Amino acid sequence: MTDLFSSINLGDLSLSNRLVRSATAERMADENGRPRGALTDLYTGLVAGGVGLIITGHMYIDPSGKCHPEMTGIHTDALIPPLTALANAVHRSGGRVAVQINHGGMQCSPEAVAEAVAPSHIEADFLTQPARAMRADEIKATIEAYANAARRAKLAGFDAVQLHGAHGYLISQFLSPFTNRRNDGWGGDLEGRMRFLREVCGAVREAVGPAFPLFIKLGMFDGVDGGLALEDGVQVVAALEGMGLDGVEVSGGIDATSSRTGIRSPEEEAYFRPLAQAAQTATQLPVMLVGGLRSRAVMEEVLTSGDAQLISLCRPLICEPDLPLRLQAGQARAACISANRCWPREPGEGIACHCDVRVEPLGTY
Numbered sequence: 001m002t003d004l005f006s007s008i009n010l011g012d013l014s015l016s017n018r019l020v021r022s023a024t025a026e027r028m029a030d031e032n033g034r035p036r037g038a039l040t041d042l043y044t045g046l047v048a049g050g051v052g053l054i055i056t057g058h059m060y061i062d063p064s065g066k067c068h069p070e071m072t073g074i075h076t077d078a079l080i081p082p083l084t085a086l087a088n089a090v091h092r093s094g095g096r097v098a099v100q101i102n103h104g105g106m107q108c109s110p111e112a113v114a115e116a117v118a119p120s121h122i123e124a125d126f127l128t129q130p131a132r133a134m135r136a137d138e139i140k141a142t143i144e145a146y147a148n149a150a151r152r153a154k155l156a157g158f159d160a161v162q163l164h165g166a167h168g169y170l171i172s173q174f175l176s177p178f179t180n181r182r183n184d185g186w187g188g189d190l191e192g193r194m195r196f197l198r199e200v201c202g203a204v205r206e207a208v209g210p211a212f213p214l215f216i217k218l219g220m221f222d223g224v225d226g227g228l229a230l231e232d233g234v235q236v237v238a239a240l241e242g243m244g245l246d247g248v249e250v251s252g253g254i255d256a257t258s259s260r261t262g263i264r265s266p267e268e269e270a271y272f273r274p275l276a277q278a279a280q281t282a283t284q285l286p287v288m289l290v291g292g293l294r295s296r297a298v299m300e301e302v303l304t305s306g307d308a309q310l311i312s313l314c315r316p317l318i319c320e321p322d323l324p325l326r327l328q329a330g331q332a333r334a335a336c337i338s339a340n341r342c343w344p345r346e347p348g349e350g351i352a353c354h355c356d357v358r359v360e361p362l363g364t365y
């Protein structure tokens with residue numbers, strides 16, 4: 001049996017246990033993307049709660065890719081000092097922290113960008129505004145922006161970088177035939193749609209050097225008609241090691257379906273486990289599984305089966321930042337009821353659990 005609390009090395013990165021805080025947009029930055037003090041408190045609280053690795057909420061690599069107000073930025077060298085302070089605070093508390101870097105593309109709200117861009121012109125019900133097709137020079141500049149963001153993450157002292165390649169953000173938009181209808185070498189067949197990811201990985205790797213841990217959160221399918229199919233997602237996973245990546249967190253859904261609601265039984269947990277199983281057939285890289293992991297028994301069964309090497313949690317750690325210690329002390333499952341009531345109700349508030357009902361923590365459903 002693989003114990004949730006056994007250590008693991010991801011390249012040069014040593015983690016004391018298998019529990020990862022999946023990237024969670026905290027909405028705790030000012031209008032220039034500068035993290036507020038509340039974010040430091042949140043991270044040191046997570047370290048005190050026993051999590052092995054924190055992955056920050058997505059940070060925007062360029063103002064054109066800012067997804068929503070209060071998103072943290074990593075788009076300018078001016079943010080290196082506050083980001084250094086954040087990484088230092090985590091390290092002083094004994095924790096490990098990776099930065100998730102992102103460009104929102106079509107998923108940037110009108111409050112954050114005047115005009116959203118995407119691989120192709122796109123209008124869809126789940127978007128807050130239509131997106132314009134990117135020019136080739138904008139694509140090249142965006143690849144450079146990813147590389148510069150990764151360089152800043154390393155300079156600021158973070159332990160790793162994770163590319164956001166899921167949930168319908170820019171990398172996922174390039175992979176998807178639903179949002180990428182280009183015929184200029186950046187689209188077309190799967191290899192053409194993978195070109196953007198390939199070039200981002202190459203530029204980022206060059207910026208951080210050969211040994212710095214580099215991960216991706218990958219959407220392995222879109223879940224919309226005409227979108228990325230799982231068989232293509234598996235091909236992307238198979239290509240990741242060759243792109244210089246050190247690990248993959250598997251997720252899916254191009255719209256809001258990545259955070260499924262109402263998980264109440266062991267059968268409803270780990271809803272992306274089939275993705276992890278498919279990923280294991282295609283890569284030797286360590287796999288992190290996210291999506292509805294709630295009970296220690298299911299988490300350990302996933303690890304023991306070899307379907308994943310790490311367990312990633314988002315909403316449960318908003319509800320109970322000390323969940324790792326609680327599980328270790330005998331609590332059977334997270335109190336989170338997966339209602340998705342985590343978003344701030346007002347600007348300045350930041351994410352928090354707003355559910356008045358929780359699963360009885362010591363119960364087994």
Ligand SMILES: Cc1cc2nc3c(=O)[nH]c(=O)nc-3n(C[C@H](O)[C@H](O)[C@H](O)COP(=O)(O)O)c2cc1C
Nearest residue numbers: 022023024025057058259290291292313314315342
């Ligand atoms: C409030 C909130 C913010 C999120 N922010 C991000 C993010 O910044 N980057 C990301 O990759 N996923 C983000 N997600 C998705 C989660 O990381 C995770 O994939 C999803 O919620 C399923 O995991 P869970 O069942 O443990 O919550 C967010 C989800 C929520 C509820």
